[in-house]
Amino acid sequence: MKHSLLIYLFIMVLVTNLIRVLPMTLIRRRITHPFLRSFLYYVPYVTLAVMTFPAIMQATSSPWGGFIALLFGIVAAWFGWGLFPVAAVCCIVAFVCEIL
Amino acid sequence: MRTATRSIFLHGMRDGFPIGMGYFAVSFSLGIIAAKAGLTAWMGFVGSFLTRASAGEYGVYSLIAIGASYVEVVAMCLVTNLRYLLMSTALTQKFASNVSLLKRILVACCVTDEIFGISIAYPGNLPPAYPFGAMLISTTMWALGTAVGIVAGEILPPHVVAALSVALYGMFIAIIIPPSKRDYAVGISVIASFLLSWLCSVLPTVREMSAGTRTIVLTILIAAVAAYVKPIKIEDHDEA
Numbered sequence: 001m002k003h004s005l006l007i008y009l010f011i012m013v014l015v016t017n018l019i020r021v022l023p024m025t026l027i028r029r030r031i032t033h034p035f036l037r038s039f040l041y042y043v044p045y046v047t048l049a050v051m052t053f054p055a056i057m058q059a060t061s062s063p064w065g066g067f068i069a070l071l072f073g074i075v076a077a078w079f080g081w082g083l084f085p086v087a088a089v090c091c092i093v094a095f096v097c098e099i100l
Numbered sequence: 101m102r103t104a105t106r107s108i109f110l111h112g113m114r115d116g117f118p119i120g121m122g123y124f125a126v127s128f129s130l131g132i133i134a135a136k137a138g139l140t141a142w143m144g145f146v147g148s149f150l151t152r153a154s155a156g157e158y159g160v161y162s163l164i165a166i167g168a169s170y171v172e173v174v175a176m177c178l179v180t181n182l183r184y185l186l187m188s189t190a191l192t193q194k195f196a197s198n199v200s201l202l203k204r205i206l207v208a209c210c211v212t213d214e215i216f217g218i219s220i221a222y223p224g225n226l227p228p229a230y231p232f233g234a235m236l237i238s239t240t241m242w243a244l245g246t247a248v249g250i251v252a253g254e255i256l257p258p259h260v261v262a263a264l265s266v267a268l269y270g271m272f273i274a275i276i277i278p279p280s281k282r283d284y285a286v287g288i289s290v291i292a293s294f295l296l297s298w299l300c301s302v303l304p305t306v307r308e309m310s311a312g313t314r315t316i317v318l319t320i321l322i323a324a325v326a327a328y329v330k331p332i333k334i335e336d337h338d339e340a
Binding site for chain 1: 115117118119122137138139143146147150151152153156157160163164167168169170173174177178181182183184185186187188189190191192193197201204205207208209211213216217218220221258259260262263264265266267268269270271272273274275276277278279280281285286289290293294296297298301311314315318319322323324326327328330331332
């Protein structure tokens, strides 16, 4: 069967956005259940942490470059640097590791 | 637009710009794969603009390249993007109660790992103008990167691509570290996330899991344990 490129793209756009919209239409009020509230409080930090490590080590050509960038990023963020400065520190460290 | 709303929108655009730079690098390499799947620059631009999912798009373009079935594409989108379901659910709790359903739906459509990250980091309730501003600029760069990648292929030196792709993780770090410093339960959850995520990527059998699936499984597991061990204190500051 010959597949249409446009149908492929349409499915991608539709399914991906439906996943995003579904909770918004279903959950309109503040959740009061203590466990659920606590769960949702931790979700963002856990998700971002899981996605950061070890993935950052696969973004660079040597895992060490990503790992060192991560350490520098953590230190910069610990001292209260914002999104862009921390990202820039990570990029510069990764770039230096790449060319060394 | 009211002045306050406009300044929030501009604030969003300012925070969206570094995200967009990271996006450009990532979607540039995505464009190279999209070209292999036969997409034109315009298809890549529109597809990326409307989808905004790195792993999801990567998976779909690889499937298109091998002529997979539509059902497989649906399954791929579900698995690689299921984390957005959790993120959207978390965001439902971030709105003031008077935010309209339409705006909530539009904010949901803005959800990517990074826009979600900065939206959660926004102090207090989330005004929709903030993710809108961030989304407008970052998505445009995301779509542009895909299109340029399709047309220009491998022009950027690999060193630069590697260095730029670390930017996204740098932003994640900037979001998760400050609350880890304030709340040790968050800090321990973050350390546990790092360790378990790493273990899942090296241990036999478990490492066969896709990164998307690993994110979902570990998020549910670790957040549930944290919520059970250290429930947060309920404050009803926004019931009005």
